Amino acid sequence: MDYDLPLDHIAEITLIGTGGGYGESCIIHYGLNNWAIVDSCIDPTTNICLPLAYLQKLGIDLAKDVKFVLCTHWHDDHIRGLSQLLEKCTSAEFHFARANDRMKFLMWVGLDFQKVSQDKTLSSTKEFKRCVDIAQSNKIQIKQVNADQRIAAIQNLGVYIYTLSPSPATMNNFDHEIAQLIDNYGVPGIKYLKQAPNDKSVVLFLKLGAHVAILGADLEVSDNTETGWLYILDHSTVVRDGSVNGYHDRIWLELLTDSPIAKLTPWNKNGGLPTADMINKYNKKTNKLFITSSGKERSMLKRDKSFKKLTEVFGVKIKEIRYAYGLVRSRIDITDNNSKWDVQLDGESCKL
Amino acid sequence: MLQSNQQVRTLGVVVLGKFNPAIIQPYWLSGKKLIQESEAKSANIEIVHPQLTRITIGDWLFLEVSNERFEFRSSQEGFFPTMKDLILGIFKSLPETPISGFGINHIMHFLITNPQKYFEFGNTYAPLQSWNEIMKEPRLLNLHIIENKRRDGREGHFSLKIEPSNLLEIKKGVALSVNDHIAFGDKGDGLTLIKNIIECWEPSFERATEVVDKISVDLKY
Amino acid sequence: MKTANLESGISPQLFEYDSETFNDQQIHTNVKNILVYEVGHRLYEVGHRLKDTRGQYSDFTEVEIPKNPFNINRIGKNSGYDDRNYSTASYSWIGYVTSINKGIIKANLRDVKNNSTIKEEMEFNIQDLDAEDAKMVEIGSVFYWSIGYSFRNGTKRKYSFIRLKRLPSFSDEQINNALEWAKSANDNLNWD
Numbered sequence: 001m002d003y004d005l006p007l008d009h010i011a012e013i014t015l016i017g018t019g020g021g022y023g024e025s026c027i028i029h030y031g032l033n034n035w036a037i038v039d040s041c042i043d044p045t046t047n048i049c050l051p052l053a054y055l056q057k058l059g060i061d062l063a064k065d066v067k068f069v070l071c072t073h074w075h076d077d078h079i080r081g082l083s084q085l086l087e088k089c090t091s092a093e094f095h096f097a098r099a100n101d102r103m104k105f106l107m108w109v110g111l112d113f114q115k116v117s118q119d120k121t122l123s124s125t126k127e128f129k130r131c132v133d134i135a136q137s138n139k140i141q142i143k144q145v146n147a148d149q150r151i152a153a154i155q156n157l158g159v160y161i162y163t164l165s166p167s168p169a170t171m172n173n174f175d176h177e178i179a180q181l182i183d184n185y186g187v188p189g190i191k192y193l194k195q196a197p198n199d200k201s202v203v204l205f206l207k208l209g210a211h212v213a214i215l216g217a218d219l220e221v222s223d224n225t226e227t228g229w230l231y232i233l234d235h236s237t238v239v240r241d242g243s244v245n246g247y248h249d250r251i252w253l254e255l256l257t258d259s260p261i262a263k264l265t266p267w268n269k270n271g272g273l274p275t276a277d278m279i280n281k282y283n284k285k286t287n288k289l290f291i292t293s294s295g296k297e298r299s300m301l302k303r304d305k306s307f308k309k310l311t312e313v314f315g316v317k318i319k320e321i322r323y324a325y326g327l328v329r330s331r332i333d334i335t336d337n338n339s340k341w342d343v344q345l346d347g348e349s350c351k352l
Numbered sequence: 353m354l355q356s357n358q359q360v361r362t363l364g365v366v367v368l369g370k371f372n373p374a375i376i377q378p379y380w381l382s383g384k385k386l387i388q389e390s391e392a393k394s395a396n397i398e399i400v401h402p403q404l405t406r407i408t409i410g411d412w413l414f415l416e417v418s419n420e421r422f423e424f425r426s427s428q429e430g431f432f433p434t435m436k437d438l439i440l441g442i443f444k445s446l447p448e449t450p451i452s453g454f455g456i457n458h459i460m461h462f463l464i465t466n467p468q469k470y471f472e473f474g475n476t477y478a479p480l481q482s483w484n485e486i487m488k489e490p491r492l493l494n495l496h497i498i499e500n501k502r503r504d505g506r507e508g509h510f511s512l513k514i515e516p517s518n519l520l521e522i523k524k525g526v527a528l529s530v531n532d533h534i535a536f537g538d539k540g541d542g543l544t545l546i547k548n549i550i551e552c553w554e555p556s557f558e559r560a561t562e563v564v565d566k567i568s569v570d571l572k573y
Numbered sequence: 574m575k576t577a578n579l580e581s582g583i584s585p586q587l588f589e590y591d592s593e594t595f596n597d598q599q600i601h602t603n604v605k606n607i608l609v610y611e612v613g614h615r616l617y618e619v620g621h622r623l624k625d626t627r628g629q630y631s632d633f634t635e636v637e638i639p640k641n642p643f644n645i646n647r648i649g650k651n652s653g654y655d656d657r658n659y660s661t662a663s664y665s666w667i668g669y670v671t672s673i674n675k676g677i678i679k680a681n682l683r684d685v686k687n688n689s690t691i692k693e694e695m696e697f698n699i700q701d702l703d704a705e706d707a708k709m710v711e712i713g714s715v716f717y718w719s720i721g722y723s724f725r726n727g728t729k730r731k732y733s734f735i736r737l738k739r740l741p742s743f744s745d746e747q748i749n750n751a752l753e754w755a756k757s758a759n760d761n762l763n764w765d
Contacts (some may be wrong), residue, residue, distance in 0.1 A: 191669040
């Protein structure tokens with residue numbers, strides 16, 4: 001794959017995955033050298049921020065050309081390395097989902113961070129907290145986002161970027177959740193895990209001239225029509241992860257064209273997602289389905305011979321959450337209505 | 353590497369300050385959810401008294417508390433992080449306890465079956481030829497080296513001692529004791545201790561490893 | 574009346590013994606059960622209890638060092654702790670529970686012995702936990718897992734244990750730190 005800069009009128013959406021354990025990221029060029037980064041991921045062996053490395057390889061001017069950095073969810077697993085990006089992209093805005101009670105949300109992040117002094121494993125929002133610290137010291141513009149907001153535009157190109165979530169009901173629920181988390185704060189030795197269904201995720205809708213794209217993050221479908229994808233389908237005007245609950249027929253019927261390009265990242269839950277069943281469902285909707293790394297059977301991390309014997313004796317199953325770098329890049333001419341997406345792959349990414 | 357010869361590792365943490373030994377009882381610890389209730393029930397209490405408390409929790413922790421000294425000790429390597437949590441937990445419950453300092457002691461016993469290698473432990477760090485004139489076959493019994501100023505700039509000292517092991521069944525064993533001591537003066541309290549334990553715990557282990565690595569290289573293990 | 578304090582750094586040996594006392598008329602009154610500890614070659618008294626005619630001991634009080642103790646018996650044995658009963662951890666992890674389903678616990682792990690940044694996932698039976706930990710465990714619970722070899726009375730055995738991390742509730746200082754940070758961010762960030 002060539003690491004060349006796209007021309008001014010060429011849009012790019014690049015999905016980077018790490019195999020389901022170390023984050024994922026989407027890099028957008030929406031025309032005229034305007035870039036945006038959604039979430040972040042790292043190579044765990046080097047701690048290098050992967051979207052940052054990609055942009056540096058392209059040779060863009062990070063301090064000038066990155067217009068916003070969006071955090072779709074503040075849990076560490078979504079945004080590893082985001083603080084490295086924020087440090088370099090000094091003129092970028094920092095976007096994240098709105099919390100109605102801002103002070104309460106920050107208090108919770110602050111409390112969660114106190115756990116780091118006991119052990120870094122205990123905290124789930126270290127990266128977000130670091131981002132807030134950088135935003136404070138570098139006076140970065142913050143933008144809190146919710147459904148149906150326009151967050152970027154290049155009008156003469158017909159480029160608009162909108163948020164589709166989180167819904168008002170989601171934001172209210174989140175306030176209650178934060179209050180509960182703060183009440184339970186005193187319980188030691190417990191790590192906050194992202195709750196399912198994840199309806200706090202920020203979904204983006206990109207209008208790129210005559211072309212459209214949806215960045216689904218890991219928004220899910222639940223029974224509640226006021227949250228998640230059902231809210232978007234019913235109330236609002238496919239680059240998403242392989243979540244079991246991220247699939248709904250209506251998304252394909254109402255929001256997407258026939259046989260769109262669909263990109264997935266694997267997710268480390270329930271034995272590994274997407275499942276074969278999910279992939280079959282997607283394949284019925286499109287023949288242009290890509291994934292950043294295929295779900296190879298997880299195996300034990302290589303250690304010395306005695307290790308396997310010891311684990312067998314105690315009946316414990318242990319497998320590596322393998323780091324698997326994969327990149328799916330698609331580019332299209334914003335100014336040509338008949339242009340087709342050109343997809344390039346790198347790392348372990350493949351077509352399904 | 354010398355590490356492959358390591359047989360026993362004992363970790364001791366000694367806190368110096370002013371204590372009331374009588375309150376350190378197994379049920380006090382379990383009441384604060386710092387140990388399991390079953391551990392409290394089966395703890396071996398040697399004595400609990402205003403001047404001295406000595407108890408053993410399970411087979412993994414020995415506690416001895418006097419009015420000026422609070423010692424934690426374990427030879428169960430898997431429990432070292434649990435010991436750290438217990439120390440933090442106890443002093444979080446006693447935040448105003450006057451503390452003047454603490455020491456993390458790593459005692460590692462190595463099996464050295466090769467007599468020549470055993471001799472070299474002493475001879476490398478304190479060459480013995482100069483004693484040949486007045487002693488027959490001189491051997492080093494123990495060696496104690498102290499750092500003049502701590503490398504990290506904190507008050508206290510860092511020292512290491514090399515001596516024959518008293519634990520290993522086979523006679524040719526060497527005990528390496530690394531003492532990592534931090535002093536607070538008279539302004540320290542439980543919260544000071546917690547902060548320093550958190551900051552110094554991992555670096556202390558890293559330094560102990562550094563010592564072992566150095567000896568590995570010096571003695572060509 | 575004062576008793577001597579332990580000299581720091583010296584391990585005491587504890588003794589318990591009986592000593593008779595006599596009143597002013599040299600009449601035998603009761604038996605003292607005295608607790609002393611020996612440091613070096615000196616005996617220091619911890620305290621004593623008086624035994625009444627019904628054989629009941631009173632509460633402990635501190636006393637002067639007795640001059641002529643007899644029948645010295647060591648208290649219990651030693652504490653039971655012995656450095657020669659030890660274990661070596663071949664592998665150690667810290668983990669957190671991600672799901673609990675029909676008695677099977679799934680967790681993500683980090684190898685702390687090698688300070689690895691690669692995550693691992695494990696599956697184990699809730700019965701592998703101690704009964705108390707099994708009652709406490711929930712999604713997000715953080716635990717230590719260690720496997721290796723234990724040496725007890727000269728016998729070598731494999732071991733594996735999983736133990737929930739136990740920490741006290743957070744302090745006022747930590748809560749205040751969090752509050753200050755939140756206030757500072759709320760006041761100073763460049764909000765839209």
